[in-house]
Amino acid sequence: MEATKKEHELIVTVSPHIKSEETTSRIMWSVNISLLPAVLMGAYFFGPKAVITIALSIISAVLAEYVFQKGMNRKVAINDGSAFLTGLLLGMNLPASVPFYIPIIGSFVAVVITKQLFGGLGFNVFNPALIGRAFLLISFPKLMTIWTTPEAAFVAFDAKTTATPLGILKEEGLSKLIEIFGDKINLYMELLKGHRAGSIGETSAIALLIGAAFLLFRRYITWHIPVSFLGTAALMAWVFGGKNPETGNMLFFTGDPIIHLLSGGILLGAFFMATDYVTCPSVKKGQIIFGIGCGFLTMLIRLKGGFPEGVMFAILIMNCFAPIIDRGFKTNIFGALKIKESKK
């Protein structure tokens, strides 16, 4: 904001003099807009309840930020869109059928405990929305895993519950999943559209990809984290994801990576949450390591862990390592190399 005001003034400071037009709030609001397609698809599939859940989560996140900053006599920065984004991401990560207090508690934990208590935007160690969701999942394990089928939520009030594709894949295997969706091509298409049980904003792969393309095109995110994240996950799904239908033993190199990439929250996580500027490494090489770690942990939890989905825990665990990764891949300071060479 201050930078734009000074634009026409004579600059007498030392370099750099060329400044980017980008501001934190502009980037944040762009990310919010890029999530719009996925939100619309979620609203279309899961109905008014989904809209209410997301709205509650956004309102309480912004309100929590406002009240905390007011109470601590800090500058109120709700206009920068970061609290809005946290609330939006949290809402998108919830099942549509949760009771009203769940998004409120989650937003409070995300904004106040995860972000503001650590010093506000830019100082949080973990992705706020994901901590909010982890807190909710551990606190309300039953409520947070009631998934409703898309049609049921839209039409009837007493929604029919079902397992997510990943849950079915884990409990009953691929053949059951194909049986439910008809054939394999139909399964892929439905997953791509987002016509499946799951969190509100994670289901529609195509809508998420549109948003991600927008962010990549505007260069708000780079390819490093998403590609290494999804690539590692796909590789692991292909190598270790296969099962012998008769014995149930692992069958190497027969897994189906496409199902693993299209179901669960992996697209939402890889493009919109692992790439959070604050909690991912800022060095490009480090970002690749970060993405590989996320992909590896996600598939480890999906294939071997107790939960059907592991994106959230994978990103949170890698968030811990982000500062260490950054230190490991320290870039050379501009000009520092010359001094070293001249000493030789």
Add this chain to the structure above:
Amino acid sequence: MSSTNSSLKELFLNGIIKENTIFKLALSLCPSIAVTNNLKNGLYMGAAVLFVQVMVNITISLMRKVIQPKVRLPIFMLVISGWVTVTQFMMAAFVPDVYAKVGLYIALIVAFASILARAEMFASKNGLLPSMADGLGMGTGFLFALTTISFFRELVGKGSLTVPTGLATQHVFTFVNTKPLLIMVLPAGGFLAVGILMAAFNWVDAKYLKKSTHGTH
């Protein structure tokens, strides 16, 4: 006489507020997270520490003239472990159900930094009455911390409260039709609870208590 009384009172309050083992010194955090998922366990653990702290301070204070400085630490440890063993036997006899849960941590009282520290820094250098006041203060501070943490955790995490009545224990009340925040009774919630209450304690101390206690000096 009045001056000694006021100094005894100060010694007592020192352990509760200014040098509260958990909230101010951040020592002995292991039991404060491990046993505080219900109020009853927290109360008994706090009471056990209070008892051991007072008895150790009394014993060390009485023995301070005969303890050889070179071997004082082994002697302190012996005294502490003696009193911990007494506590263990007493708890195993009177409250076996609590002992089954917190027994491991009762044994760990031997290694509490706060108890050895008070023996070394205070009881071995001071007379009986000040040592008693100091032990009472430190122990009560610990009891207070454990009680508040376990009260908070059980109330939020399970929506119930368990208190000892006489020697039996019973649930005081249980909320009906609410979904408590389960995370608070899990280990992760222990860290959260200790952090939140530590912040609250220090905030209250800085805002209200510091003025009154420091104003008298």
